[in-house]
Amino acid sequence: MPKGIIVKALSGFYYVKDGESESVIECRGRGVFRNKNINPLVGDFVEYEAEKDIEGTITKVEARKNELIRPPISNIDQAILVFSSKEPEFSTILLDRFLVLIESKNIKPIICISKVDLLDSEQRKKIDQFRDEYVKIGYDVLLLSSKTTEGLAQIIPYLRGKNSVFAGQSGVGKSSLLNALDHELKIKTNAISMSLGRGKHTTRHVELIEIHGGYVADTPGFSSLEFNEVEEGDLGGCFPEISEISENCKFRGCLHVREPHCAVKDAVQNGEVVDYRYEHYVQFLEEIKERKPRY
Template identity: 55%
Template structure:
């Protein structure tokens, strides 16, 4: 959750949150300030570089003001989470946006996103977008089945599933309420309606669909950077790194932990280092057999495991 104002009682240093990083500068929004107000342009103390620490967008920091009105980041407060791509900290909610049609819902890709979010220790939330197309009958039978599968498979595991239509406003207010007080990342395939959804959540944002990307440094003629955008009581970070999910930051032994239903069953497996693929007395395989674990989830787990082993052999 977004924290309240923090003060260093010993130094009296002001505190704030880094909301943008660009060209060696960190833009700190002072605690208690208007989210759309002025930020303090700061440099980081040299000691951070010596210790191999990089301030990140999302960091809560203590800073000091210099004579020219700029500032210096003096201390980085403990982080609740940290993502490498994109480099952002203290994210506590990940909204995985998948369209019910155009492009057709891909459960393997959804599971890949979930693995990365679970590994980062961030709470995932599933959002099925473009529900207006579904309602207008433009949805294929394949997409309709995939929608039902998401609600049946992922709802049963305990994931929250929201359905939205940016065009009709369906489900938008409920999602906005869920976002309040959080620092969130929106992730998903290109073209699923992430930017349209943000516009629907905060009409005052008034950004064109591709303008959000440009503002966040992803346009053709802008410098790529990470920035937090305030969206009515929440912050949203851009997620360019999630377009390349290659498991490089994940160990083979971590994969089973990132499938939450397998994580819960693993202590009941006969062997402590069970891979849930072929071992006798495997609680996960037994659950797949009796329908307690979705066959598609286990199939994707095995595919990811094979992919990781092949990469490990190559390198």
């Protein structure tokens, strides 16, 4: 039985790229999938059968390494989180929201701060400082511009042999970034509406694109940034620096809010943990307690 990977899903069809011939076959799911509640996703490794390589049927979906629901995609190795340094304005709370969601799925995040060509030297200093703070936590942070191509080449080594999802708010320049990395792509991009301050999504479906020896998904972004699946006690684990320091808290299961002898609160006091990271932690913890998003 031939094998391949689903690279696109659209209107009930799955587009399977054959593992050997690399041709793309339009497939439907097997009828029994519906009863068995099997929902093929972009990123799935599948077996299929096809007559004359034209229309085929997916017969088996292999076990997934991981999956996201919004955007619907599976078997992700890493998430390239794109945040613009300007237009829309850089926001550490939004960055931390994305980081928590990605960390909670055990996916490696790579932070890209885009549109640095728009910054004056004062603004650049601020962005450099944020970069240093996130690098200190242990994150990979790339500053770049699709327009001037500054910093662009830094992404390339990350892509090889991996399935990456590009995620971030609408208008931050995800599609532009992919187009700049491969001039043959020509993905549609859109000027953001300045009056609204945020664009409506130009990219609408999920598709895996082969680029620099890996697959990337240009996604319409995360439509929900709620922590529905993160439990109170797991939140600290989504902040690497808090997680590390919490080993020294006196109480097991310390949530680092009102508990005495809390190593995390001490670390915030002496500047070892950046104060806005801790504030976001506390805010997210509140949200999880209430299970209601607050933006």
